[in-house]
Amino acid sequence: MKKTLLTALALFCFIAGAMSQINTPQPSPAGSVYSKVGLTDVTIDYFRPKVKGRKIFGEGKDYLQPYGETWRTGANSGSKLTLSTDAVIADTKVPAGEYLIFTVPGKDSWNFMLYSDLSIGGNVSAYDKKNEVLNISVKPTSLSQTVETLTFNIADISEDNTSANIQLSWDDVSIKVPVKVEFDEVVMKDIAANTKVNPSNYIAAANYYYNTDKDLNQALEWVNMYLAEGENSKQFWNVHLKAQILAKLGKKKEAIETAKKSMEAAKAFPQGDFGYIKRNEDLIASLK
Incomplete structure (x- = not known):
């Protein structure tokens, strides 16, 4: 009995010691x-x-x-x-x-x-x-x-x-x-798959095409499809994207008209223009 008690006590001390390690840097x-x-x-x-x-x-x-x-x-x-x-x-x-x-x-x-x-x-x-x-x-x-x-x-x-x-x-x-790294192929597959499921992805696709100098006519088609949905045309930041695409396509007159629409919507937005008044002004000035 005494031997069993000593064994149990030793085991307890071992476990307690293992559990009470001191953490140092x-x-x-x-x-x-x-x-x-x-x-x-x-x-x-x-x-x-x-x-x-x-x-x-x-x-x-x-x-x-x-x-x-x-x-x-x-x-x-x-x-x-x-x-x-x-x-x-x-x-x-x-x-x-x-x-x-x-x-x-x-x-x-x-x-x-x-x-x-x-x-x-x-x-x-x-x-x-x-x-x-x-x-x-x-x-x-x-x-x-x-x-x-x-x-x-x-x-x-x-x-x-x-x-x-x-x-x-x-x-x-x-x-x-x-x-x-390469990601163009992945993005292109995502565009093909997700625009079919969620039309709001058209604006992301148009942005990608604009920023990577891909088919700008396709980008313009997508941004027009997006802006035609509901009240999306009030999103002056995305109207500005359309103006940028038009400018890159060399359609200066349409780009200026679109930039003016974006600017007017930005001025009327209660939460502020987020810098888009100046962006549109700069774009218009660059096209004159």
């Missing part, structure tokens, strides 16, 4: 960066080591990460890139999925690799080239100010949302890796 805290590029969700999850007075990148064993040696690109289990759709990274097609990020720093160039076997985490000794999805060379840039904590960013998103850069910065070095 990690030396290399977890971080995450996300952005949508086009229609693609781009996410990087990583652990963020700090410089803490150490020599980070350089030649020889005095450096935390010597040139020419594979780096898990972060701390702990390394860094992971997730793509929701296929993408082109530095001219290489990379399928949608999750990949570990490895790098080989160098003085004049870095290698940037994506690795498909997530199970190795940050274990560079288990790296097997057969699981390598991408291995490219990028030129590092020297920074004038020290970045104390490793930082990833999804930077330089292009105006047309078709490209961006994966940027890594730490200590006095930064690299950028170009990413390109």
Whole structure:
């Protein structure tokens, strides 16, 4: 009986100890960066080591990460890139999925690799080239100010949302890796499917065609169909879109008349014109 009591007491102490762990900040805290590029969700999850007075990148064993040696690109289990759709990274097609990020720093160039076997985490000794999805060379840039904590960013998103850069910065070095995405085919399929179900999608389709310089006559047809529905013609922002399409088609007179209608409706709108009076004025002035 005494032995059973002691066993139970020991088990209780073990469970209590396991449940009463103290939470303290990690030396290399977890971080995450996300952005949508086009229609693609781009996410990087990583652990963020700090410089803490150490020599980070350089030649020889005095450096935390010597040139020419594979780096898990972060701390702990390394860094992971997730793509929701296929993408082109530095001219290489990379399928949608999750990949570990490895790098080989160098003085004049870095290698940037994506690795498909997530199970190795940050274990560079288990790296097997057969699981390598991408291995490219990028030129590092020297920074004038020290970045104390490793930082990833999804930077330089292009105006047309078709490209961006994966940027890594730490200590006095930064690299950028170009990413390109395609979404036109997806949008075109959505237009074909959804305008049949919901006529209000005609305005979204017309906007897309206008902004991407596709068939402007088709865009004009769609915007006219939308404005003909109910009281949609009072939506001066969409009447302005029609004026823009007409202007791009070279139909100056019709564009000016339509811009004036948009402007009058904007002036009469109780909640304000949202800047459309000036937009219409600017459009009219550009056509004279």
